[in-house]
Amino acid sequence: xxxxxxxxGDLVQPGGSLRLSCEVSGFTVSDHYMDWVRQAPGKGLxxxxxxxxxxxxxxxxYAASVKGRFTISRDDSKNSVCLQMNSLKTEDTAVYYCxxxxxxxxxxxxxxxxxxxxxxGTTVTVSS
Amino acid sequence: DIQMTQSPSTLSASxxxxxxxxxxxxxxxxxxxxxxQQKPGKAPKLLIYKASNLQSGVPSxxxxxxxGTEFTLTxxxxxxxxxxxxxxxxxxxxxxxFGGGTKVEIK
Numbered sequence: 001x002x003x004x005x006x007x008x009g010d011l012v013q014p015g016g017s018l019r020l021s022c023e024v025s026g027f028t029v030s031d032h033y034m035d036w037v038r039q040a041p042g043k044g045l046x047x048x049x050x051x052x053x054x055x056x057x058x059x060x061x062y063a064a065s066v067k068g069r070f071t072i073s074r075d076d077s078k079n080s081v082c083l084q085m086n087s088l089k090t091e092d093t094a095v096y097y098c099x100x101x102x103x104x105x106x107x108x109x110x111x112x113x114x115x116x117x118x119x120x121g122t123t124v125t126v127s128s
Numbered sequence: 129d130i131q132m133t134q135s136p137s138t139l140s141a142s143x144x145x146x147x148x149x150x151x152x153x154x155x156x157x158x159x160x161x162x163x164x165q166q167k168p169g170k171a172p173k174l175l176i177y178k179a180s181n182l183q184s185g186v187p188s189x190x191x192x193x194x195x196g197t198e199f200t201l202t203x204x205x206x207x208x209x210x211x212x213x214x215x216x217x218x219x220x221x222x223x224x225x226f227g228g229g230t231k232v233e234i235k
Contacts, residue, residue: 047224118171
């Protein structure tokens with residue numbers, strides 16, 4: 001069974017750092033794109049960033065709101081993906097979901113990927 | 129950035145109703161459109177990808193259509209388990225973006 005389990009959410013002060021982890025089972029994380037998506041309290045979904053698979057050199061993309069502060073990394077030995085969050089702001093308060101970005105299709109000359117399986121989320125609160 | 133606009137934001141319906149949700153993209157996204165369902169306190173769940181492809185295990189009462197900039201999600205014969213919030217999401221370009229969501233409520 002495919003499962004994604006996030007951990008590491010906590011209460012942190014503005015300007016602080018936090019590292020979220022997403023451990024997966026039922027598939028090999030290095031073979032897949034992985035996304036982070038967040039949801040502020042009472043709000044909609046906001047994409048945070050993406051790590052492409054090993055075949056694509058684990059290259060990354062980020063939302064403008066987190067670029068330069070957040071970093072997605074992989075740990076193949078633990079079959080996991082991490083989100084390092086630095087310089088946290090109150091507006092980063094949200095439930096953070098990791099998602100497998102494996103639903104792809106070919107359109108024209110390019111492959112396009114979206115999320116097909118989601119974790120249950122971990123809560124990050126940034127407050128003094 | 130590609131803006132995704134969903135309508136309506138809230139929809140009141142009864143069990144057995146046919147429900148349609150619309151999603152518009154600010155520029156053409158081809159067929160790079162997914163629909164996700166989210167229940168309160170739960171993670172989202174993929175329903176539809178490539179605008180009209182049903183994800184494995186999703187009931188056939190759900191269907192998607194459209195291409196370019198106009199897309200719809202239709203639920204024929206709404207069931208009690210379908211009361212939830214639905215999000216469209218484009219994956220044609222970065223940043224990936226979601227619509228604001230449509231909450232389907234019990235009438």
